[in-house]
Amino acid sequence: MNITKVVDNTYKLSVNLEDMLFEGLWEIPNGVSLNSYIIKGEKTAIIDGVCGWDGVPESLFKLLDELDIELKSIEYLIINHMEPDHSGWIEDFRKIHPDFKVVCSQESADLLEAFYDHTDNIMVVKDNNTLDLGNGHVLEFVKIPNVHWPDTIATFDRLTGTLFSCDAFGSFGKTGENSFDDMLNQEEIDFFEKEALRYYSNIVASFSLPVKKAIEKASTLPIKIIAPGHGIVWRKNPKKIIDDYIRYANYQKGPAKEKISIIWGSMYGMTEMAVKEVAKILENEGMEYDMYQVPEASWGTLLASVWESTGVILAMPTYEYKMFPPMAAALEEIAKKKAFGKKAFRLGSYGWSGGAQRELDDLVNRCKLNWDFIEPVEFKGSPKDEDLQRIEEQVLKLIEEVKKAVNA
Ligand code: FEO
Numbered sequence: 001m002n003i004t005k006v007v008d009n010t011y012k013l014s015v016n017l018e019d020m021l022f023e024g025l026w027e028i029p030n031g032v033s034l035n036s037y038i039i040k041g042e043k044t045a046i047i048d049g050v051c052g053w054d055g056v057p058e059s060l061f062k063l064l065d066e067l068d069i070e071l072k073s074i075e076y077l078i079i080n081h082m083e084p085d086h087s088g089w090i091e092d093f094r095k096i097h098p099d100f101k102v103v104c105s106q107e108s109a110d111l112l113e114a115f116y117d118h119t120d121n122i123m124v125v126k127d128n129n130t131l132d133l134g135n136g137h138v139l140e141f142v143k144i145p146n147v148h149w150p151d152t153i154a155t156f157d158r159l160t161g162t163l164f165s166c167d168a169f170g171s172f173g174k175t176g177e178n179s180f181d182d183m184l185n186q187e188e189i190d191f192f193e194k195e196a197l198r199y200y201s202n203i204v205a206s207f208s209l210p211v212k213k214a215i216e217k218a219s220t221l222p223i224k225i226i227a228p229g230h231g232i233v234w235r236k237n238p239k240k241i242i243d244d245y246i247r248y249a250n251y252q253k254g255p256a257k258e259k260i261s262i263i264w265g266s267m268y269g270m271t272e273m274a275v276k277e278v279a280k281i282l283e284n285e286g287m288e289y290d291m292y293q294v295p296e297a298s299w300g301t302l303l304a305s306v307w308e309s310t311g312v313i314l315a316m317p318t319y320e321y322k323m324f325p326p327m328a329a330a331l332e333e334i335a336k337k338k339a340f341g342k343k344a345f346r347l348g349s350y351g352w353s354g355g356a357q358r359e360l361d362d363l364v365n366r367c368k369l370n371w372d373f374i375e376p377v378e379f380k381g382s383p384k385d386e387d388l389q390r391i392e393e394q395v396l397k398l399i400e401e402v403k404k405a406v407n408a
Pocket of ligand 1: 229
């Protein structure tokens with residue numbers, strides 16, 4: 001756990017999670033931070049008590065000592081969002097300090113009872129309610145439902161202009177002492193931008209509409225600092241992460257970056273032969289692209305790439321009259337994240353029977369993906385010269401479509 005000062009009388013307590021799957025599902029190759037914040041007015045509040053993922057650690061007491069904060073003086077535990085990565089230590093905290101009040105939305109209160117059987121000392125707040133901690137720290141609560149659960153609120157300190165935004169404006173990537181944008185060089189900022197995209201596409205992409213509404217709401221506040229529940233604090237340029245999130249939310253409609261994601265799988269190397277040719281064409285044409293082989297690729301990273309790509313190439317063989325199964329699984333996940341409106345092309349091999357295309361068409365229609373496919377190329381066994389010629393024509397066509405969509 002590390003503690004850093006955000007601004008006068010406001011501190012960040014963070015722990016990093018590594019070597020685990022976030023939400024039991026998502027790979028986090030670069031870890032993720034869980035951030036809590038302490039605000040010291042005449043009364044003290046902790047926002048999102050996540051600082052001990054496995055309970056309240058001894059190190060917390062040491063840190064409170066350093067800040068000259070007595071445990072008993074913590075009057076409020078503000079829970080912006082009940083998901084356990086923001087509330088997981090509440091019961092442990094109650095064992096050592098039973099008198100604090102939980103401040104949260106009604107939806108969070110219901111979940112607290114369901115998850116922890118916690119019903120005591122709960123102060124339910126509504127949109128724009130305030131809590132005066134004294135010494136000028138007046139906290140305003142802003143409902144931002146579905147970023148990422150229906151219960152979510154953000155907390156705004158009117159004195160310091162700090163928005164404690166919970167999952168909104170968060171990113172993957174572990175943080176250290178220098179977890180503020182004003183302490184990072186460009187390379188480090190770029191790293192967190194990539195981690196923010198992966199976080200967005202994995203965790204909140206399905207809720208892009210609520211994200212837009214939350215951003216509209218936040219824009220009415222005089223924000224000076226954005227302090228999210230995951231990732232770095234934006235103290236020098238909060239507009240940067242707001243603009244990035246607006247961009248990510250807008251990608252959901254389709255046109256995104258001038259980029260193509262290739263998702264491919266191959267049983268015996270026949271489809272792979274064609275994929276290698278596709279990569280050469282994209283290279284020669286100077287088109288930015290990523291390639292992900294299924295089932296080996298991390299879904300989280302694949303999703304991030306698809307989310308920011310305007311074009312997608314799906315390359316897979318027919319398998320027992322259907323799509324190569326890991327491709328079907330990856331597409332189902334992409335569909336759940338509502339990555340709509342891509343320009344797309346499919347190619348692949350078949351042996352004794354086709355059928356992959358039929359299943360793909362069904363999935364795209366069923367999930368209302370609204371992907372705009374150009375005519376596919378299927379070949380029996382290995383790709384012959386005429387197949388590769390046809391594939392080249394179609395890839396060039398896709399590149400044209402991608403450029404047209406981005407520059408429309
Ligand atoms: Fe970071 Fe939705 O929890």
